[in-house]
Amino acid sequence: MAAALGLSKSTVQRIWRQARIKPHRLDRYMASDDPNFEQKAADIIALYMKPPQHAALFCVDEKSAIQALRLAPVLPLSPGRAEKHGFEYYRHGTLSLYAALDVRTGKVVGKTASRHTSAEFVDFLEQVVATAKWAREIHIVLDNLSAHKTKSVEEFLAAHPKVRFHFTPTYSSWLNQVKIWFSKIERDVISRGVFTSVADLARKLRKYIRAYGKSAKPFRWTYTDASRRIQPVGNDITGTAH
Numbered sequence: 001m002a003a004a005l006g007l008s009k010s011t012v013q014r015i016w017r018q019a020r021i022k023p024h025r026l027d028r029y030m031a032s033d034d035p036n037f038e039q040k041a042a043d044i045i046a047l048y049m050k051p052p053q054h055a056a057l058f059c060v061d062e063k064s065a066i067q068a069l070r071l072a073p074v075l076p077l078s079p080g081r082a083e084k085h086g087f088e089y090y091r092h093g094t095l096s097l098y099a100a101l102d103v104r105t106g107k108v109v110g111k112t113a114s115r116h117t118s119a120e121f122v123d124f125l126e127q128v129v130a131t132a133k134w135a136r137e138i139h140i141v142l143d144n145l146s147a148h149k150t151k152s153v154e155e156f157l158a159a160h161p162k163v164r165f166h167f168t169p170t171y172s173s174w175l176n177q178v179k180i181w182f183s184k185i186e187r188d189v190i191s192r193g194v195f196t197s198v199a200d201l202a203r204k205l206r207k208y209i210r211a212y213g214k215s216a217k218p219f220r221w222t223y224t225d226a227s228r229r230i231q232p233v234g235n236d237i238t239g240t241a242h
Contacts, residue, residue: 034169044141044166044175048103048221052139056132058100058109059141059178060125063185064116068092068201071194085192093198097185097205098124100140101178102131106216108181110209112202118150125156129163138163141176177221184212 002009016023034040051057072086096116100109109128113120125140132138138160142148144167157163168175189208195201 030171032169032171034172037169037172040167040169041172041175044168047139047141047166048177051103052137054135055137055139056135057103057139057141058128058132059103059176060098060100060128061143061176061178061182062096062098062116062121062145063182064096065094066097066190066201066205067094068195068198069193070196074194085194092195092201095198095202096120099178099181099209100124100128101181103177103218106218107213108178108209108216110206112205114198116147118147118152121147122152122156125153125163129160136162139166140164141166141168141178143168143173143176144170177219180219180221185209 002012047057069089069091071089075084077083096113098111098113098121109131111124111127129138140163142165173179185205185208189204193204195204
């Protein structure tokens with residue numbers, strides 16, 4: 001740009017800085033194509049803003065294909081030197097992590113599984129429901145994965161009439177609070193972890209969940225929409241039962 005305009009590089013840099021333009025940065029986005037986007041989003045936002053009394057609210061999702069990698073010996077950081085991980089690694093296998101974030105307390109119910117199936121998902125739902133026997137209603141926010149809509153899941157909902165599903169719109173994972181928690185466990189355990197086996201990976205994930213529960217706090221989730229396109233109206237909460 002400096003060459004094209006006949007200006008100095010420092011002048012262009014100063015103008016960019018004043019205008020807060022950062023041409024070297026790139027952000028990607030995915031717009032939802034869900035025809036019921038506003039309705040579904042408003043339903044979930046209403047749950048967060050005004051959760052029903054005597055009800056439990058969980059945000060559920062799976063983190064699949066977590067790799068149990070064993071790296072070369074890690075060289076710890078020292079003054080003037082960053083921590084070093086070996087470039088070569090050995091794959092021991094993968095597993096899936098099911099997680100349900102209790103929006104009210106911030107605590108997480110977790111389960112590791114070798115396979116990512118509808119049967120494993122239903123088994124996890126049973127575990128989540130068992131932790132909220134006190135609730136008159138159990139609301140679960142989740143995405144549109146095919147494993148969440150199978151016949152076995154429908155049978156689970158029929159057997160648990162107080163459980164209601166709230167599906168996020170397509171390409172709208174930001175509406176699911178458990179995604180925030182997944183980013184934490186990714187940073188704290190997975191991305192820098194060294195695992196001797198799949199069992200070691202599962203053990204460390206479960207250990208993290210137990211430790212996290214001792215100091216868990218609810219997320220201060222907010223939504224700002226300049227156009228006011230999505231507005232929850234009163235306590236109008238829907239969801240899918242059976």
